[in-house]
Amino acid sequence: MFLRSRRRAVVAATSALAVMLGLVACSGDDSDPTEEISANRAGAMESYKVGDQFKATEPVSFSTLLLNNANYPAKKDWLFWDELKKRTNVTLEQVEVPGSDYNQKRSVLISAGDAPLIIPKTYHPDENAFVSSGAILPVSDYIDLMPNFKDKMEKWSLGPEIDAIRQSDGKYYLLPGLHEKAWQDYSLVVRTDVLQELGLSEPKTWDDVYAMLKAMKAKYPNLYPMTDRYSQPKPTGNLWNILGSSYGAPGGWGFNHAIWDASAGKYVYTAASDNWKEWVTFLNKLVSEKLLDPESFTQTDDQARSKIATDKSFVITGNAQALVNDYRPDLAKNPKAQMKKIPLPIGPAGEVNPSSRLENGVMISTKAKDNKNFVAMMQFIDWLFYSDTGQEFAKLGVEGTTFTKDASGKAQIVDDINVAGLHPKATKHLQKDFGFYNGVFAYGGNPELVQAFFSPEEQEYQKVLNARPRAPWVVPPPAPFTDEEREQATLWETTLRDYVDQQTLRFILGQRPLTDWDAYLGELRSKNMDQYMELQQKAYDRYKKEHG
Template identity: 85%
Template sequence: MFLRSRRRAVAAAASALALTLGLTACGDDSDPAEELSANRAGAMESYNVGDQFKATEPISFSMLYNNHPNYPLKNDWLFWQELTKRTNVTLEPSAVPLSDYEQKRSVLISAGDAPLIIPKTYHPQENAFVSSGAILPVSDYIDLMPNFKDKIAKWNMAPEINGLRQSDGKFYLLPGLHEKPWQDYSLVVRTDILQELGLQTPKTWDEVYTMLKAMKARYPDLYPFTDRYSQPKPTANLWNILGSSYGAPGGWGFNHATWDAAAGKYFYTAASPQWKAWVEYLNKLVSEKLLDPESFTQTDDQARSKLATGKSFVITGNAQALVNDYRPDLSKNPAAKLVKIPLPVGPAGEVNPAPRTENGVMISSKAKDNKNFVAMMQFIDWLFYSDSGQEFARWGIEGTTFTRDASGKPQLADDVNVIGLHPNAPKHLQKDFGFYNGIFAYGGKPELVQSFFSPEEQEYQAVVGARQPAPWVAPPPAPFTDEEREQATLWETTLRDYVDQQTLRFILGQRPLSEWDAYVNELKSKNMDQYMELQQKAYDRYKKEHG
């Protein structure tokens, strides 16, 4: 899609936007929004972009809640109180520990016991719940969501939204929306060690290798690089950012099929030369004792402990991990200086692998029969997609958690801390108030998304944000039918487990890379080719039916 002529791209985007903003799928003459006369209790009669949503009567909605250990749920948070005050809505969170969230969500949805609002869902996780009818085709109801529609139109996000569509032309996830891509995770490096060794900050993965070699030569008794984020998948972050730099993301960013814009078709990600190349890179790091082999199995606390005690100098992380975890961990060593370096460049070139969509919200199909359904959709639209709702979820209450400067820009109150901005403040925006919570506060304009960023993080974003979007981030739609999805899910589970297992064996040297071709043949025996035939068929069908 990225190689099409400008005229074709504009035409395609216009066509896609028309589909995106429509309420009905092709071939469906009914309008679900017109069938909601019995479901408007509490809804505003007139609700438009920029309006403050407030239900006309007190209402409540159940919600699945991903309980983050860094700021555990508190029922007396000011967030809940103020949300009810502003919207007349009370949320009833069903808290699930972060570590069990995905599994618990699946169990609840499959059993028909899920709360009405199901946030913190990353595409394509919703695919597993479409065929059962357990979640709502939210695209049928976006006329109830003026802020959502407005941002899609203003930010030209039709390609991203259409990438969420199923074979029926509908989408079942309300994603977080970013006006600009925001790439957060990279390598965090002890720059005092770089200075000691006379090294510059590495800009490429080849330079990262050179840096690690120098660290190992100076400190032969340690692994210079140890990593975290290995539960439940091995180094889900490292495989993602490194794989993205090679054009074949793994870990958190893994998709079985990756779009090749130049060839105009999909390829199986974990059987590609790009995948093999980054596996070879990690194998080299492990074999030369530059990367701790325990990185792929250890807990986050174990990885952090090694960094804190000087047993390693490099780890992956994001801005919050740098400020909330690593720097406090190293506070007893005042000489230690940690920096999140710009994502190193690999063979894929200077690309920004971050999408403009974020984790989002599924709605239980039970919700459409709720008398307050229209009010619920208006409420979700205000909280997650309006400028004022996004500011509220992130910043809190003016005069309590933030003030404004002369230009109107929010500033954190002096007695409130978050991400180390006011380290000596007695109160914490997340822990004590419930704002800037990953359930609600994501997406938006760059000035909002980056409003808490330190000067160093803004410098990071300036570097990575100047790079071209990765061509696989917004691929053309290739949705499966229900029958295809059922078959594909079985194949995906088997393939993904085998990919993770064998990739790790290659990296650790437990299986020689000379057996790569045998590994690819093993994937074929597990229906890789049939899966890709299904993917191509789905792409061709959708393109024919929807343009």
């Protein structure tokens, strides 16, 4: 079975890592950006390397798209802008766009040739839409100008993840945010006081979850022990994702049509795999035994929260923010109620931490290459987004003003500044009043920085997840479509995804018997599943032949 073959593929995947890193080191092609942009070094540092403070040799300015977050609207007098200019000699000309319109406005600006030079807050694969027009730069051609980016990519062995965002020409067009460790936030949130009442330990595996729900049902036969949220607009995007990841075939938010079968050396259709059938069968069992509320797949978040708040269910999915901002306040009138986010339960895929180590990132307008300050701009981006000091600055601010460090070097936000609920009685806010920890500029980094604002319990949760090995979670090899292939694939994907979601839900709810599985596979084939997988495999074979 594919799931078990993944474990056998670990050694092979590890052996291939050096090859992948070699591909990264050569940036995907043989061009020499030094000659191409030799005239565009105005303001650039002559010598710029890892650990250096970037500062342009003359005042420079770069236009940047800025997602204006409604929770902390941009202000011209933010300390972020002033300190950034002081440290780097760079002024950012902000093109502000409300968060609700960001993706649409970004597309309009790029298509019209009016995009700013720097286009941050872009999630892969959004950049795919702009590659064929030549509107965005193949940034992999220029990473020799970015020593911090290269250093973290190589030091943290991010070669396979980077390779996965390459296009059919072997290049990548997005500079992603880089995490040293995968950050898995979502899991099950459980009423621990009920566990204590029943004499149960926290479940460590999905089999333990089943046993826990059975025990809750035995004690409280008139309720559903588990209900769920995140079902709008698609059914249980979160539950299908975290459970499917534990089985090696993510659904919901994490769904990709194709997953890599390492032992067979080919892609297989995710929702037709044995792994997918296994977790669907598990959820069918929960529903049929009345352990999981069948309304979980259609109800609103507020309806799900209400059931938790009124003791109609004891288990739900969520993240750290949902725990602190939703579930605990909802249960405030019940003094005995205690809720905890437990470490992601372990399934047949093993103790994996399935989250990606790549974050949203930066696209660069092609016209930037002809700007006389192009090299300085790439150095600046490298410092702000990828250097240790730049990442610390973007997230924490100015030492002595917004944060301090103890003798061990651990950073702490000053007492009169609030962020993430750390100092709720403070008179100032790190994001609203100072502009730091802005989602446009502050993401990625080592665990200490990423977790700087985490509560002690969330840090303990992440400690457990960080201890889980990444090796069994094999990053799939590149299989990028050409423009023509992508157009055709998108048509097939839309039809297939809708049908997969529909039929998966029917299987789970018992509206369709699992004995119909073979018939379901035939129905996927009638909707061009095989043709889609042939296209996927063709893309993989071509990329492997052309780029190694």
